[in-house]
Amino acid sequence: MQVFKACLKIIRHNLPSMMIFLGVFIAFVMMVTLFNPQAEAVDFTASRPRMAIINDDSGQPISDGLEEYLYASATPVEIKSDSDSIQDALFFRDVVYILRIPAGFGESFIAGNDSLKLIRTTLPDSYQGVYSDQLITRYLDAASRYLQTDSSRDLQQTVANIQRDLDLEAEVTLSSHEIDNGFSSMIYYYTFMAYSLTAVMILGVSSIMMAFQQRDIRLRNLSSPVKISSYSMQLVLGNFFFSVIAAIILSLASLVFFQDFADFRRWLLLVLNTLIFAVTMMILSFLLSQFIRSRATQQVAANVVALGTCFISGVFVPQEMLGSSVLAAASFTPTYWYVRAVRMIQHMSTGGSNELTSYTNSLLIQIVFALAFLTVALVISRQRRQSDTV
Amino acid sequence: MVVKIENLVKRYGDLLALDHFELSVKQGEIFGLLGPNGSGKTTAILCMLALLKFSKGSVELFGREMRPDAYDIKRDIGIIMQNVAVYEELTVYENIDYFCGLYVSDKSDRQALVEEAISFVGLEDFRKFYPKKLSGGLLRRLNIACGIAHKPKLIILDEPTVAVDPQSRNKILEGIVELNRQGATIIYTSHYMEEVEQICSRVAIMDKGKVIASGTTSELKNMIRTGEKITIELLDTAIADIAKTTDKISTLPSVLSTTHNGTSIQARSEQNRHSLSSVIQLLNQDSIAYGRIFCELPTLNDVFLEMTGKHLRDQQGV
Numbered sequence: 001m002q003v004f005k006a007c008l009k010i011i012r013h014n015l016p017s018m019m020i021f022l023g024v025f026i027a028f029v030m031m032v033t034l035f036n037p038q039a040e041a042v043d044f045t046a047s048r049p050r051m052a053i054i055n056d057d058s059g060q061p062i063s064d065g066l067e068e069y070l071y072a073s074a075t076p077v078e079i080k081s082d083s084d085s086i087q088d089a090l091f092f093r094d095v096v097y098i099l100r101i102p103a104g105f106g107e108s109f110i111a112g113n114d115s116l117k118l119i120r121t122t123l124p125d126s127y128q129g130v131y132s133d134q135l136i137t138r139y140l141d142a143a144s145r146y147l148q149t150d151s152s153r154d155l156q157q158t159v160a161n162i163q164r165d166l167d168l169e170a171e172v173t174l175s176s177h178e179i180d181n182g183f184s185s186m187i188y189y190y191t192f193m194a195y196s197l198t199a200v201m202i203l204g205v206s207s208i209m210m211a212f213q214q215r216d217i218r219l220r221n222l223s224s225p226v227k228i229s230s231y232s233m234q235l236v237l238g239n240f241f242f243s244v245i246a247a248i249i250l251s252l253a254s255l256v257f258f259q260d261f262a263d264f265r266r267w268l269l270l271v272l273n274t275l276i277f278a279v280t281m282m283i284l285s286f287l288l289s290q291f292i293r294s295r296a297t298q299q300v301a302a303n304v305v306a307l308g309t310c311f312i313s314g315v316f317v318p319q320e321m322l323g324s325s326v327l328a329a330a331s332f333t334p335t336y337w338y339v340r341a342v343r344m345i346q347h348m349s350t351g352g353s354n355e356l357t358s359y360t361n362s363l364l365i366q367i368v369f370a371l372a373f374l375t376v377a378l379v380i381s382r383q384r385r386q387s388d389t390v
Numbered sequence: 391m392v393v394k395i396e397n398l399v400k401r402y403g404d405l406l407a408l409d410h411f412e413l414s415v416k417q418g419e420i421f422g423l424l425g426p427n428g429s430g431k432t433t434a435i436l437c438m439l440a441l442l443k444f445s446k447g448s449v450e451l452f453g454r455e456m457r458p459d460a461y462d463i464k465r466d467i468g469i470i471m472q473n474v475a476v477y478e479e480l481t482v483y484e485n486i487d488y489f490c491g492l493y494v495s496d497k498s499d500r501q502a503l504v505e506e507a508i509s510f511v512g513l514e515d516f517r518k519f520y521p522k523k524l525s526g527g528l529l530r531r532l533n534i535a536c537g538i539a540h541k542p543k544l545i546i547l548d549e550p551t552v553a554v555d556p557q558s559r560n561k562i563l564e565g566i567v568e569l570n571r572q573g574a575t576i577i578y579t580s581h582y583m584e585e586v587e588q589i590c591s592r593v594a595i596m597d598k599g600k601v602i603a604s605g606t607t608s609e610l611k612n613m614i615r616t617g618e619k620i621t622i623e624l625l626d627t628a629i630a631d632i633a634k635t636t637d638k639i640s641t642l643p644s645v646l647s648t649t650h651n652g653t654s655i656q657a658r659s660e661q662n663r664h665s666l667s668s669v670i671q672l673l674n675q676d677s678i679a680y681g682r683i684f685c686e687l688p689t690l691n692d693v694f695l696e697m698t699g700k701h702l703r704d705q706q707g708v
Contacts, residue, residue: 002491013479216475224492
């Protein structure tokens with residue numbers, strides 16, 4: 001097992017350069033843990049836009065009801081009603097939405113006449129402005145329905161009914177998002193691990209292969225009584241052992257970092273995904289090392305491949321925020337499917353068979369990538385070997 | 391015979407690297423394979439070790455056919471390549487242990503062999519050093535230790551002294567002679583004729599992929615017409631007088647050829663004939679003032695020059 005042992009010694013010698021990538025990774029994990037302990041919200045609180053209402057139709061029940069409803073749903077801000085004060089309030093972001101209810105609006109609305117319109121002033125492209133519009137529309141739609149169906153024309157009662165309806169809220173239970181302590185941080189950890197694992201695999205595997213592919217060392221090895229099949233097998237075993245050990249160490253480290261994490265089943269799924277990804281990246285690194293001939297090239301390859309694939313695959317930026325063309329390109333990398341599997345574990349409800357199937361598919365696609373890389377690498381390696389030696 | 395190569399033909403595309411190459415090496419010899427760069431020495435070694443495919447011919451080592459899967463034969467061979475072939479990531483000890491471990495599986499046996507190899511090449515103080523911390527000469531010694539630690543019966547050294555300082559070169563050559571004294575058969579390739587003359591019991595001279603002559607160094611020197619070479623350093627002599635005297639020397643029956651350059655005259659004698667006394671007599675007769683006179687026996691370079699019209703080293707467009 002001389003070749004296998006030499007592989008491990010080569011890895012040991014190259015640990016310092018790999019530790020740089022692991023250091024970046026650990027630093028990132030610490031940042032996530034320190035600054036984002038409750039990363040994912042577990043309940044819902046409605047946003048309350050800062051709103052000013054100038055009611056010129058005061059005393060009219062529909063208009064007063066609108067004012068009352070909006071103030072209940074927003075943060076009321078008092079401003080002067082002159083044009084300069086309104087512009088200043090918006091400019092200095094004292095308010096994000098100003099509603100002027102013109103005199104006679106209520107009667108006009110009851111009559112179904114839309115000649116008198118509400119005057120809305122808001123910040124351009126403001127989500128709070130859109131939300132405020134939705135609140136107004138919601139009230140007016142409800143009022144419109146009551147006025148069409150209620151023949152009593154008791155406006156006070158109509159407004160009371162509207163208020164009662166709008167106060168109704170559906171109870172929401174977040175069953176698939178049961179966020180236990182440390183889970184979101186664990187997800188960050190495993191997502192970002194793709195970067196470190198890719199870089200470490202390229203550095204490790206290419207270091208081994210560069211050493212063994214030096215022409216004179218190869219000739220010396222081939223002239224020894226070690227069978228070529230045994231020599232190749234030990235080399236494969238050395239690389240495989242390195243990739244699996246790296247994945248296991250990083251996975252066990254996650255338990256150290258996130259000791260509160262209790263969902264062992266999901267952790268096992270994360271570990272399985274990591275193991276398959278590590279082996280896939282090991283084979284990709286084996287393919288790349290057919291072209292790597294110097295330390296400088298090795299560093300460039302590690303940085304370019306790790307950063308490149310991680311950027312487009314949703315390691316640094318969530319996949320949901322990436323463009324469809326970027327994701328389409330990323331789907332040709334195993335990193336994309338690794339991240340996808342991690343996200344599936346994140347959103348997996350207890351015993352969800354569909355999610356488990358999607359997760360399994362992501363793993364299978366990574367394995368297909370591994371087989372494809374292996375085929376290409378073996379073809380190149382064989383061609384190069386046949387070009388000079390036996 | 392330890393090595394018997396017959397009719398070996400190796401082509402790289404249109405280039406004929408080995409042209410019906412023949413070689414026989416007896417047990418206990420230090421056999422020199424001498425030839426200029428590109429003459430096919432390394433190709434011959436790689437074919438001999440079944441590391442390179444060849445078109446035609448046969449290779450027998452220790453009386454058995456050499457094939458890529460002839461692991462029993464490989465067990466008795468040590469190879470030291472032209473370039474230093476060691477792992478940068480392993481220390482001196484680890485490197486020797488690794489290569490020795492390819493041949494010797496028993497750990498305690500191996501440990502003793504590695505220590506012996508370290509002491510043989512004089513790297514005792516460097517066993518924990520990484521190769522990049524070693525000088526060129528020490529690296530060459532490490533390279534040799536990696537090839538001999540398992541005590542092979544046949545050691546093949548492919549230009550092991552290229553780019554080595556004189557002190558390390560001498561140490562390496564002494565080591566090779568010592569290995570031979572301990573019982574190993576040595577095949578030593580080089581384009582340094584002085585080294586080959588110094589250590590080899592038999593020599594084959596290669597050019598353009600074939601052996602053009604082989605034998606002991608004296609046998610090779612006897613194959614050519616040139617004998618001793620006389621060089622006379624002249625003192626304040628007119629060019630016309632030098633030319634006249636040079637012409638007279640060339641008419642001597644034992645002299646093959648003469649040249650002069652204004653400050654010295656060179657005369658080449660025929661094999662086994664002596665011209666020195668006649669030359670001195672002519673110089674005195676013509677009252678030519680001379681300083682030192684050198685008389686040299688032919689070298690392997692002279693042998694190569696006469697056989698191929700080229701020098702062994704890259705000095706005249708070899």
